[in-house]
Amino acid sequence: MNPDWAKMQGRLPAIVQDADTLDVLMLAYVSPEALDLTRSTGQAHYFSRSRGRLWRKGEESGNVQHVRNLTLDCDGDALLLGVRQEGVVCHTGKATCFHHPLLGQPPALQQLWRTITERKAKPEGYTGKLLADENLRLKKLAEEAGEAIMAVKDRDRAHAVREFADLQYHMWVAMAAMDISPGDVAEELAKRAQA
Numbered sequence: 001m002n003p004d005w006a007k008m009q010g011r012l013p014a015i016v017q018d019a020d021t022l023d024v025l026m027l028a029y030v031s032p033e034a035l036d037l038t039r040s041t042g043q044a045h046y047f048s049r050s051r052g053r054l055w056r057k058g059e060e061s062g063n064v065q066h067v068r069n070l071t072l073d074c075d076g077d078a079l080l081l082g083v084r085q086e087g088v089v090c091h092t093g094k095a096t097c098f099h100h101p102l103l104g105q106p107p108a109l110q111q112l113w114r115t116i117t118e119r120k121a122k123p124e125g126y127t128g129k130l131l132a133d134e135n136l137r138l139k140k141l142a143e144e145a146g147e148a149i150m151a152v153k154d155r156d157r158a159h160a161v162r163e164f165a166d167l168q169y170h171m172w173v174a175m176a177a178m179d180i181s182p183g184d185v186a187e188e189l190a191k192r193a194q195a
């Protein structure tokens, strides 16, 4: 199947998703030329409707998108891109362009990873402190693991939930510090599921 350029006046909307975490990052428009360049270079190219020209994501910010997969929808008038995002996607410094909730809240785990990603790009707050200090990071990880073990040993369910939440946070900060994403962990788990 080929993109239906005629139907959409030569522009197709592209939903851009983190290839590993499946978080929705942004929506942009693609021209035939942008699609060719994306396929030949492996880096996401779009057509800016406001600037009226082709652009490569990250050409100014350095926040490049490495395209892992590219899929056309059922009737050929929309694209889905799975990318590895360098830095953060949004010019506001947010880890997704979709950050104005109108109804409900984003899933907490996704939101937690977004926040850690944002702190890594722009270190601030407690997460920024942990990311900058390896000793503190490792100490907290061990401490929270120990507390989780104690809560499990005490069979205190409510306490264990709180400790596992702490552990998850500190584990993800430690992962982020090493450029490991939840998607990398998921990939490893998928390998084991096949074995």
Ligand SMILES: [Zn+2]
Pocket: 026, 089, 090, 091, 092, 096, 097
């Ligand atoms: Zn944005």
